[in-house]
Amino acid sequence: METVAPFLEIITEIKQAGAKSYGLCYQCGKCDTVCPWNKVRVFSIRKVIREATFGLTEVEGEDIWRCSTCGKCTSQCPREVNQIELGVSLRKIASEYGVFPAPVRGVRAARGSLTTDGNPLGEDRSKRADWAKGLQVKPYTEDMEVLYFVGCYLSYDPRMKKVAVATVDILNKAGVKFGILGNRESCCGESIRKTGGEEVFRTLAKGNIKTFIDAGVKKILVSSPHCYHTFKNEYPEFMVNFEVIHMSQFISELIDEGRLKIKGQYARKVTYHDPCYLGRHNGVYDEPRQVLKSVAGLELVEMRDNRQNSLCCGGGGGRIWMDTPKNERFSDLRLEQANETGAEVLATCCPYCITNFEDSRLGMDDGGPEIKDITEIIQEVV
Numbered sequence: 428m429e430t431v432a433p434f435l436e437i438i439t440e441i442k443q444a445g446a447k448s449y450g451l452c453y454q455c456g457k458c459d460t461v462c463p464w465n466k467v468r469v470f471s472i473r474k475v476i477r478e479a480t481f482g483l484t485e486v487e488g489e490d491i492w493r494c495s496t497c498g499k500c501t502s503q504c505p506r507e508v509n510q511i512e513l514g515v516s517l518r519k520i521a522s523e524y525g526v527f528p529a530p531v532r533g534v535r536a537a538r539g540s541l542t543t544d545g546n547p548l549g550e551d552r553s554k555r556a557d558w559a560k561g562l563q564v565k566p567y568t569e570d571m572e573v574l575y576f577v578g579c580y581l582s583y584d585p586r587m588k589k590v591a592v593a594t595v596d597i598l599n600k601a602g603v604k605f606g607i608l609g610n611r612e613s614c615c616g617e618s619i620r621k622t623g624g625e626e627v628f629r630t631l632a633k634g635n636i637k638t639f640i641d642a643g644v645k646k647i648l649v650s651s652p653h654c655y656h657t658f659k660n661e662y663p664e665f666m667v668n669f670e671v672i673h674m675s676q677f678i679s680e681l682i683d684e685g686r687l688k689i690k691g692q693y694a695r696k697v698t699y700h701d702p703c704y705l706g707r708h709n710g711v712y713d714e715p716r717q718v719l720k721s722v723a724g725l726e727l728v729e730m731r732d733n734r735q736n737s738l739c740c741g742g743g744g745g746r747i748w749m750d751t752p753k754n755e756r757f758s759d760l761r762l763e764q765a766n767e768t769g770a771e772v773l774a775t776c777c778p779y780c781i782t783n784f785e786d787s788r789l790g791m792d793d794g795g796p797e798i799k800d801i802t803e804i805i806q807e808v809v
C-alpha cells in the first residue's frame with residue numbers, strides 16, 4: 428500500500444540522503460528558464476527545490492520524476508545548487524515509501540529485471556551476447572587492447588543491435604584487438620541510480636568492478652554516454668579507476684593514428700545532436716564532430732541548440748522507462764530543430780537519444796531526418 432511520510436521525517440531523510448546543496452537555493456528561477464520542460468508544459472524545478480527544503484506540500488507526486496538529469500540547470504545556477512542530486516534524493520525517499528505514480532511504474536519493472544538479469548529490459552541474462560553470433564567477436568582476454576562494454580540497449584534492442592554490429596565492424600577493419608564479457612556483463616547502473624535505486628546501482632557496480640578486475644581489464648570502450656559517465660565519474664567511488672573511452676573518441680583516435688581509413692563518400696547533409704551525458708556532463712563535443720567532418724562529401728550543419736546548449740532528448744534520469752505523453756516529448760522538438768537545418772540525417776551516439784528520436788520520427792508526417800549513430804555512418808565509408 429502507498430504511504431506518505433510526515434514532512435519532518437522527509438526533510439531529515441533528504442539531508443541524510445547526501446544532498447550537499449540542501450538550503451543553498453535563493454529562488455532566483457534561472458533553472459526554470461533553461462529547463463526543457465518549460466518548452467512543453469508547466470514545471471518548476473525551483474519549486475521542487477523549495478518544497479524539498481521547506482516541506483513537500485505543493486509539488487505533485489509526478490513532478491519529482493520529471494527531471495531528465497540533462498544538466499542544463501546545474502550548469503547555469505548562480506548558487507551551485509545540484510538540482511539533480513536533490514531530485515534523486517526525493518526519488519530515493521519516494522521509492523522507499525513505494526510511491527510510484529502510474530507513468531513511473533516502468534522504473535519498478537526496470538529495477539526488478541536489473542536485479543534478476545542485469546538489464547532493465549526484461550531480457551534473459553543468458554541472451555546478452557546473442558547479437559554477436561556469427562560475427563568476429565571474441566571473449567575478452569587480458570592481452571587485448573580494449574574491453575568493449577556493449578551495454579544493455581545495444582545487446583538486446585533490435586534497433587540498437589545494428590549499432591553494436593557497426594562498432595564491431597569498425598574495430599575489426601581497424602585491426603583493434605578487442606573482446607566482450609558476454610553474459611558476465613551487467614548494466615552499468617547509471618540510470619537506475621538517478622531514479623533513486625541506490626542499492627540496485629551499488630550491486631550492479633560492484634558486480635561489474637569484480638568482473639573487470641578478475642578479467643584484468645584496463646581500458647574500457649563504451650557506446651553509451653551513460654556507461655561512459657558512470658565508469659568515469661561514479662565507479663571511482665569504489666576506489667577503482669579504469670580508463671574509459673567513448674566510441675566517438677576512439678574512432679577519432681583510430682583515424683588520427685592512420686589505423687582506420689575512410690574510403691567512401693557520404694554525400695549527405697548531417698546534423699549532430701550532443702547527448703547530455705557526453706556533452707554537458709563530460710565535455711565531449713569535438714571528437715564526434717571531427718569524426719563526421721573527416722568523411723568526404725558529408726556536410727555538417729548545426730542545430731539552433733548545440734554543444735553546451737544542446738536540447739535533451741528526454742531519456743536521461745530513468746525517463747527512458749517512464750511514460751511521456753506525445754505532446755510533452757523533448758525529442759519531438761529536437762527533430763523539429765533538425766528539420767529546420769534541412770539535414771537529411773540526424774546523427775548522434777547514445778542509445779537513449781536514438782530510441783527517442785526513432786520514436787518521434789514515427790509521428791512525423793514527412794518522416795523527418797533519418798536517425799543514425801555515428802558508427803553506422805562510419806561503417807558505410809570504411
Ligand code: SF4
Nearest residue numbers: 452454455456458504
Ligand atoms: S538557479 Fe539555482 S539558486 Fe536559482 S532558483 Fe534555481 S536552484 Fe535556486
Ligand code: SF4
Nearest residue numbers: 462494495497498500
Ligand atoms: S537537469 Fe534538466 S530536466 Fe532536470 S530540472 Fe534541470 S534543466 Fe530540467
